[in-house]
Amino acid sequence: EDQVTQSPEALRLQEGESSSLNCSYTVSGLRGLFWYRQDPGKGPEFLFTLYSAGEEKEKERLKATLTKKESFLHITAPKPEDSATYLCAVRPKTYSGNTGKLIFGQGTTLQVKP
Amino acid sequence: EPEVTQTPSHQVTQMGQEVILRCVPISNHLYFYWYRQILGQKVEFLVSFYNNEISEKSEIFDDQFSVERPDGSNFTLKIRSTKLEDSAMYFCASNRDGSTDTQYFGPGTRLTVL
Numbered sequence: 429e430d431q432v433t434q435s436p437e438a439l440r441l442q443e444g445e446s447s448s449l450n451c452s453y454t455v456s457g458l459r460g461l462f463w464y465r466q467d468p469g470k471g472p473e474f475l476f477t478l479y480s481a482g483e484e485k486e487k488e489r490l491k492a493t494l495t496k497k498e499s500f501l502h503i504t505a506p507k508p509e510d511s512a513t514y515l516c517a518v519r520p521k522t523y524s525g526n527t528g529k530l531i532f533g534q535g536t537t538l539q540v541k542p
Numbered sequence: 543e544p545e546v547t548q549t550p551s552h553q554v555t556q557m558g559q560e561v562i563l564r565c566v567p568i569s570n571h572l573y574f575y576w577y578r579q580i581l582g583q584k585v586e587f588l589v590s591f592y593n594n595e596i597s598e599k600s601e602i603f604d605d606q607f608s609v610e611r612p613d614g615s616n617f618t619l620k621i622r623s624t625k626l627e628d629s630a631m632y633f634c635a636s637n638r639d640g641s642t643d644t645q646y647f648g649p650g651t652r653l654t655v656l
Contacts, residue, residue, distance in 0.1 A: 459642065460642065460644075462645075469650075469652075470649055470650065471546075471633050471647040471649045471650045472585065472633070472647045474645075477644050515585065517585075528573055528575065528597075528637065528641065529587045529598055529600075530575075530577075530585075530587060530645060531587065532586070533584065534584050535584075
């Protein structure tokens with residue numbers, strides 16, 4: 429069964445304290461791994477797409493990496509405005525064709541204190 | 543920058559009533575999706591839609607649910623007879639190529655069933 433697990437569930441950091449969020453996945457063929465940011469009461473906001481092991485993407489203080497079993501979202505010197513829930517999602521290959529369905533993890537809620 | 547929009551932002555209804563949630567996907571996108579997120583839980587896939595037909599649906603998407611693209615811009619989700627457990631945030635998403643492209647999400651409609 430296709431599955432995505434994120435850890436930790438919650439993370440508190442001091443401003444400037446770097447850390448990493450983990451996304452472990454089990455999927456029958458990967459057609460993309462996605463990171464989204466979600467603020468309370470809002471829709472997921474796209475951050476990164478990764479397609480193959482070894483791939484890395486970077487944007488401001490965030491860097492996403494991908495291996496065959498997991499992805500990491502590294503946050504360097506975070507600021508309070510980085511506080512949000514970070515969602516990981518995978519798009520599996522399906523026998524019914526490329527329908528694009530995403531399977532989400534439960535998210536990591538990050539709080540950055542000044 | 544083009545965005546996915548959704549209306550209404552909040553819908554309150556009585557159990558057993560029909561509701562229609564509306565979405566305007568990004569204009570050059572061809573694949574459309576509905577997801578839901580029950581409070582405190584994962585984002586869950588409901589249905590994908592392409593070329594005026596359903597591509598894939600989840601177990602959640604039973605006979606009470608239907609989707610439609612009534613014109614060139616709107617994409618709707620109808621729940622025929624709402625239940626208490628339908629209370630959730632409903633997100634619409636779209637992309638150009640279902641198999642490889644990033645999905646962009648709308649801000650969501652909060653459905654409350656009393």
